[in-house]
Amino acid sequence: MTDAQVPNEHFLVLINDMLASGEVPDLFGDDDVENIIAGVRNEVKGAGMLDTRENCWKFFIDRVRRQLKVVLCFSPVGSTLRVRARKFPAIINCTAINWFHEWPQEALVSVSKRFLEELDVLPECYRDSVARFMGLVHMSVNSTSRLYLQNERRYNYTTPKSFLEQISLYSKLLRQKSSELTGKVLRLENGLDKLRSTAEQVEDLKAKLAVQEVELKQKNEAADALIEIVRVETEKVSTEKAIG
Known part of the structure; x- marks a missing residue:
């Protein structure tokens, strides 16, 4: 209890x-x-x-x-x-008292390594460094708390439970930020896929447009030739009517 x-x-x-x-x-x-x-x-x-x-x-x-x-x-x-x-x-x-003193740095590192092994979002190559840093942070807080007591005559308690809460908070934040980052990467990849798809569609449209431009030019030339023929024939007919 x-x-x-x-x-x-x-x-x-x-x-x-x-x-x-x-x-x-x-x-x-x-x-x-x-x-x-x-x-x-x-x-x-x-x-x-x-x-x-x-x-x-x-x-x-x-x-x-x-x-x-x-x-x-x-x-x-x-x-x-x-x-x-x-x-x-x-x-x-009426009880046997087990008084748990502060953990040495080796114990802090060992405990943090144990919990970090379950943190799948943390690459294995970083776990040892993170575990050592956690132990260093906790020990530095203990040292600062002793100075705080000397200078201010006030206590700042750090217990093994505080260290476990630190590990829990780190794990929670890392999972949260990792999830957010994964979501951003996914949105970026989806955006890039859409941009690539759009670029491919634009290139396809450009190719079709180039073909259509050639066809249009040919049709325009044919239309111009037909107009010229009609003009010549019209002038010829007009001349024949004038002579007759």
Whole structure:
């Protein structure tokens, strides 16, 4: 369970009781309790104990304590964890705490390489450089945060989760920009195809026009010759009429 999964502080009351005693008061109704007791009665007898109601219930709770595992993932950033530790002491007293310190640069590079392997839009030849740069950026932010604390007395927290969010953001932006670029390339290629097609059509029209120009010239010459013949014949007829 993480911080984001705690809807309100009252929920931690149940977690605190479970960690401290192994049970949550009034979690089961009377009928459910009787069914549980009846279900473990034979096992209680087999363990050499009297199958009283109290022994059966204690047997059940002890089994829950042995088998139930609760994992709490709380961030140390801010005062939330400190306040919760005071209000719900079982969170500290009844748990084994694994404190995750900042990752060294080698770990940052290794983690980023692992995630970048799944990023198919990033060429393999660039993955090592990008992974190293991500680690360098995170370490530089840590160094700057320490200077910020010294100068301004204010904290800027960088955690492994911050680094994972950086990788996630980079992957998201790279996929988004790659998709946009692919779309632009596709539109450009379609435009070039249309231009090539138009150019071919223009050349075809030019060729047809050249042929038609030759044919038109021939027809014009034939028409001019015919007009000349008609003119000559007309003059001849006119002359003959004048003589007659």
